[in-house]
Amino acid sequence: MNVGQLIALAFSAILIQNVMLTQFLGTCPFLGVSKKSQSAIGMGLAVIFVITLSSILTWTVYWLILDPLNLQYMRTIVFILIISGVVQFVEMFIKKTAPVIYKMLGIYLPLITTNCAVLGVALININKEFNFIEMVVYSVGISVGYALVIYVFSTIRERIERAPIPESLKGTPIALIIAGIMSIAFIGFAGIL
């Protein structure tokens, strides 16, 4: 795969196959942590960090250990253990080395274990039989796309908070409808590649 194709893959991962708006992965934190743009940035950065790291680890473990030993069916169990291990390790590591970043990301890290985007991307990487470089580009692209969407979404929600909307639409219902409209906008990107 040449550089041009890799750039195309990255763009398609960020915009066209946006993990949240077209593949519905990571909806819980998307709805839960997007009330303030500050926390959305924190969550977005934490997701980029964890998805990239855990994708590299799960890909390596799958192709170097599980595949040669014919243990492919163990992948769900192994991947979820790796991901929760990575999250725990990242949390401890950041706490020791960079207290400032820890203050910003700390509370979002434990939430990421149950973010299905992490396990989802790890499984997609295997299903699509990416090689190492494609896998890294795709994982970074997907997580950047997620961070972008959660940030944009949170800025819209901050304004919606002050808008006079019907009582029964407040909170999650209006958030879902906004997500639907954003998703329509993202369909437009399908034409760029």
Place this chain on the structure above:
Amino acid sequence: MNNKDNFLKGIFTENPVFMLVLGMCPVLAITTSVSNALGMGVAFTFVLIMSNVIISLIRKFIPNDVRIPAYIVVIATVVTIVDLFMQAYAYSLYESLGIFIPLIVVNCIVLGRAEAFASKNGVFASFIDALGMGVGYTLAITLISTVREVLGSGTFLGIDVFPFDLVQPASIFVIAPGAFITLGILLAIINAIRFKRAKKAQAKE
């Protein structure tokens, strides 16, 4: 709490989809057709029952500090069983649900029930709780998928509901935006009914 209430709370007052708004990823993704939703519902209920029962059985042996990883291993094992079973006996369903079968592992409802209910209650009560939650979840995704399939492709379980092209189906309901908008509007309707009831109850007092 008796068994009947324990069962019914999963369907009404604590419905995982409409009341708790948990585990939304598969709710949005696989509700494009009623048959997908029913398949997902059965798989999900099975995982919930098995994991709740197993965790309730071993709850006294698990040290408190490592309980979450232990629960995740139990859930992941059950999910792997379901995954392989569907691959062998229901391949077309397995194909259309795709990645969302292994992703039941990280569904907040399953871990949530394990932590909130099965770790504190007996085996039978945990079984009833899981059954209620599973049925509530299945009913909710069936309702969403009915709306999406009827409006989006004009069929119900594959049967044409608008003969002679009386109504042109709006395909937006089966693609991504339709999922968000359908669920948003259904939640708003349920909220509206809830507020009305709460007001009536207040007026009576």
